[in-house]
Amino acid sequence: MEISPEAHSLLLAAADHNLLLLRSLLKSQTPNVQEPSTLRTPLHLAIASFESNPVQSTHTNGNGTSAEDEKDELSLPPLTKATKTLELLLQNGAIWNSLDTNNETPACIAYRLGLTPLYEVMVDAGVRAELLFGRLEGYMALDDDDDDDYEDEELEEGDVIDISVEAQGEKDEEEAPELVSTTEQTALEKAEEEAIPVTSDVYLSSTLSIDDERILDEDKNGVMMSWESHIMSLTVSNLLPASSENTGPKILNIGYGMGIIDSYFQSSTPPPSSHHIIEAHPQILQVLSNSPISKVPGVTIHAGRWQEVLPKLINDGDVTFDAIYFDTFAEDYSQLKLFFTEYVIALLNPEGRFSFFNGLGADRQIAYDVYKKVVDIDLLEAGLETEWIAVDVDSKKMEGDGEWKGVRRKYWDLEKYWLPVSRFIG
Ligand SMILES: C[S@@+](CC[C@H](N)C(=O)[O-])C[C@H]1O[C@@H](n2cnc3c(N)ncnc32)[C@H](O)[C@@H]1O
Structure with missing residues (x-):
């Protein structure tokens, strides 16, 4: 040419x-x-x-x-x-x-x-x-x-x-x-x-393979993997700062996955006084309903897509939360943005904290850095100011026979995770 x-x-x-x-x-x-x-x-x-x-x-x-x-x-x-x-x-x-x-x-x-x-x-x-x-x-x-x-x-x-x-x-x-x-x-x-791309509908009707280390969809896309545990643990400690209160916090988590973050929420001190989990995939719901967490007093499981569950929850009564976490799969940025512009505003207590799995563009440094800034600006427009906490990720260890073996495509290829913690401005 x-x-x-x-x-x-x-x-x-x-x-x-x-x-x-x-x-x-x-x-x-x-x-x-x-x-x-x-x-x-x-x-x-x-x-x-x-x-x-x-x-x-x-x-x-x-x-x-x-x-x-x-x-x-x-x-x-x-x-x-x-x-x-x-x-x-x-x-x-x-x-x-x-x-x-x-x-x-x-x-x-x-x-x-x-x-x-x-x-x-x-x-x-x-x-x-x-x-x-x-x-x-x-x-x-x-x-x-x-x-x-x-x-x-x-x-x-x-x-x-x-x-x-x-x-x-x-x-x-x-x-x-x-x-x-x-x-x-x-x-x-x-x-x-x-x-x-995997669309939400295709994902929600696909058969998952689930084990202790990971959840894969039918096309071997990684839905959730245990290497994210330290991110989930740090998210909980940043969402729930040390408190002298006897009454535990009220928690909302969107997306159960491997239940990692929900276990960390449950082991915080004091434990949650109420803990709502929204999950849409039938197989994950099955695992969730058989797990000990489903029997814990104060835990409420909502079966269905958050897009359908939340409007009803808001309509049904006076529910607000001290901490909200959002981590779904096969949804694009427009859904995360919709969630924090429409629902976090309605559901988060004035002093509450919101976080989400920050994996947008995470297989390329430039895309990750651009999206971090774009999301930060969009959060600000929605009335939320965000602190970004750097978390090391040992990506090199995951190569070869590591975590990505058998997974169709790495959804993470970076050395640093930026953990967002948002609060209402002022
Ligand atoms: C990445 S996993 C969540 C992992 C979880 N944070 C953990 O610590 O194990 C994403 C979860 O969101 C669920 N999900 C996907 N779309 C959803 C939707 N629209 N509403 C509710 N749950 C959804 C998936 O079925 C999956 O269980």
């Missing part, structure tokens, strides 16, 4: 951080051209140039700016010039999350090379794009009367998020005919194939 000489110059100018030439080329060229053999964009190249050449030389000459400006820009430190290059490309419409043949976004390269300032520029670009995308989706949803449209969306806990890590060709085909065809994007296709 050929690209025009101008497009080629643009790629070179980006790799050289030649701001003057870039400015001039961007007047007529799209910033989303890709190098045919690697599928790298100008954003990729502006970052990847540090791979082989940590200190950049700037040897191409631009035009249209005074000699003084040119001299000033030439003398900038390499990282500053690279930062300005990224900003210039983004201002001109560069897509922040396209993948090269190595299955890397520009931010992935910055992260791998430890180029924090460049990584941060890309995270902020991702946050801006996702917030805008979320808003636009919101406007489109106004036209859509179908309450069940959450099933059509593809963003899931732990997924390679399709809206965050997108095939270059998909967005820009029309304005940039020189882009390589998507049929050449084998790394991309592979990533997409692995990330086939």
Whole structure:
């Protein structure tokens, strides 16, 4: 696949951080051209140039700016010039999350090379794009009367998020005919194939395999795994701070899974005075109804999807909770957002705390970091301020014969889990 000489110059100018030439080329060229053999964009190249050449030389000459400006820009430190290059490309419409043949976004390269300032520029670009995308989706949803449209969306806990890590060709085909065809994007296709989303309906009617270490669905997707136990334990200690009260807290947990977090809730001191569990999968409900926790006084089990259970619970009477936890499966971000904007507000005590399993985008650092910021902003808009607690995860140990053996796709590939604890503002 050929690209025009101008497009080629643009790629070179980006790799050289030649701001003057870039400015001039961007007047007529799209910033989303890709190098045919690697599928790298100008954003990729502006970052990847540090791979082989940590200190950049700037040897191409631009035009249209005074000699003084040119001299000033030439003398900038390499990282500053690279930062300005990224900003210039983004201002001109560069897509922040396209993948090269190595299955890397520009931010992935910055992260791998430890180029924090460049990584941060890309995270902020991702946050801006996702917030805008979320808003636009919101406007489109106004036209859509179908309450069940959450099933059509593809963003899931732990997924390679399709809206965050997108095939270059998909967005820009029309304005940039020189882009390589998507049929050449084998790394991309592979990533997409692995990330086939599970819808809520399919999951809830699938047969699960359940043992002491994990729950898998019919397609061998991990629903819950015991490696998450320390996260569940820390979540409980952060949701239930030490208390001198004799009366135990009132707890609401959405999604029983392996019952790990519910066991930690039950072993807290003082134990919960009331503990509601909402669970929708028939097999898990069977396990739950045979487990000792179902006989504990104060425990109430609600069979069904939270979307149907909660409106009734709210209508039935004066129920509020001191701690609310949300961890479902095969639901996208729109459902988590719906939960905290509509239900946490209605069900959490003024001094109460809310948390959720923070696994959005967790198989790629950039997606995880972008979503952490997006969720933080959405929580704030919903009236909740959030503290994020870092929890170490030994991902390396889970490779090979470790936890992921026999699981279709890793839904977690990071060294740090950010544990959210939200409270009402003020
Ligand atoms: C990841 S597991 C929860 C793990 C749990 N936190 C633990 O500590 O073991 C997710 C659970 O949510 C349930 N679930 C999925 N969608 C649901 C829905 N809409 N309403 C209620 N439960 C749901 C699943 O059946 C599954 O049991």
